[in-house]
Amino acid sequence: MNKRRDVLREGLILSLLIAISLPFFGYAFVYEAQTQSVAQMILNTENFYDPTSDVSVYWKVNGAGSHWGAVDDGVRNNSTPILVDYIYSSKQKADIIGFPDINKVEVSTIILWVYSATGSNAKTIINLRNDNITQASLIVNPNSPQGWRSTTWQNPSSIGTITVEFIHAKEGTGAPTESIVYAVYIEVRYTV
Amino acid sequence: MSRRKMSKKGKLAGLLIVILSLSLIGVSAYIYDQASQSVNQTVKEVATVNLKNSALGNLKEGETKFYTKSNVTDLGDAISIETTEVNVYLHLNSNLDALTAYVTYNIVVKFSTVPSGSSHSVGDTACTLSLSSPDYNSVVLDIAGTWKFDFEITTTANSVNSDTATAVTIIVSAESAP
Numbered sequence: 001m002n003k004r005r006d007v008l009r010e011g012l013i014l015s016l017l018i019a020i021s022l023p024f025f026g027y028a029f030v031y032e033a034q035t036q037s038v039a040q041m042i043l044n045t046e047n048f049y050d051p052t053s054d055v056s057v058y059w060k061v062n063g064a065g066s067h068w069g070a071v072d073d074g075v076r077n078n079s080t081p082i083l084v085d086y087i088y089s090s091k092q093k094a095d096i097i098g099f100p101d102i103n104k105v106e107v108s109t110i111i112l113w114v115y116s117a118t119g120s121n122a123k124t125i126i127n128l129r130n131d132n133i134t135q136a137s138l139i140v141n142p143n144s145p146q147g148w149r150s151t152t153w154q155n156p157s158s159i160g161t162i163t164v165e166f167i168h169a170k171e172g173t174g175a176p177t178e179s180i181v182y183a184v185y186i187e188v189r190y191t192v
Numbered sequence: 193m194s195r196r197k198m199s200k201k202g203k204l205a206g207l208l209i210v211i212l213s214l215s216l217i218g219v220s221a222y223i224y225d226q227a228s229q230s231v232n233q234t235v236k237e238v239a240t241v242n243l244k245n246s247a248l249g250n251l252k253e254g255e256t257k258f259y260t261k262s263n264v265t266d267l268g269d270a271i272s273i274e275t276t277e278v279n280v281y282l283h284l285n286s287n288l289d290a291l292t293a294y295v296t297y298n299i300v301v302k303f304s305t306v307p308s309g310s311s312h313s314v315g316d317t318a319c320t321l322s323l324s325s326p327d328y329n330s331v332v333l334d335i336a337g338t339w340k341f342d343f344e345i346t347t348t349a350n351s352v353n354s355d356t357a358t359a360v361t362i363i364v365s366a367e368s369a370p
Binding site (some may be wrong): 007032033034035036037038039040041042044045046047 | 227238240241242243244245246247249250251252253254270271293299331343345347349350351352353354355356357358359360361362363365366
């Protein structure tokens, strides 16, 4: 009986302690929370454009159904493009691919980037054209290894339809070797 | 018989005490609710917070800029707090970790006004918020009085496909507990 009383007394004391201590659980209270903001505008200063159409198709294509589709890898000059699809030629003809419209004002620079290679007597002339007028050219000399190369059109005054022309030329003797283009894109920079 | 009676009486007494204990807990829960309301009102006197919003302007993609109150006025005294008690805890929680348009976004929070007697000094760094550490718990305001903080901000923008507006939101709260 005494043991039971002790247990009951302890239970009663515990209940009282819980009842007394409960109100104190609310003390870690946030006094005041306010919000502030820091605003900023990030200005777009460059865009990349990949080819989207075939204009003249006199080269051969490997690994793709269209010429532009063989070179629109979407890879930039810090990476190796896909090497299984490409356009190539050993004949002195021109291939031309088209690009989407550049709907931007205040363009400061348009850079044509090409990942290409040439055989021992193959030379490739690559022209960046605006409304069929060449604005910048890139010459890839014979026996050039695979790699990114570029040519720049500075301060374009009026931008219309952009196309890129690939011309193969034989330079030197022997059986003709090939000009090969794996990837092409243009980089457009703006003044802001 | 008497043993049985005694046992029944004992059980009845035990049951009554258990019921009494449960009713005490019920009453105490009710008291707790009321008590916590009155505590809220008391703690509300601990501090008054005033904040400034800032507009940093434009940043080109890839560009890095450093902003202080000398080139963006609102970064000076960006946080002002009046405390009425010692050891008020200042918490800063931001959404910096949600920003994807930046390579770097550091907000250095510096003491610009400190009550006399504090262990802090004007110009000391209170904390730094960044893309990887967007929150800080907590700056201890050890003396009652006026506290102000400047922001110094370094931002480096990623590449974006079009002009992109960004806003960092900082929730500043003062608590009586860490």
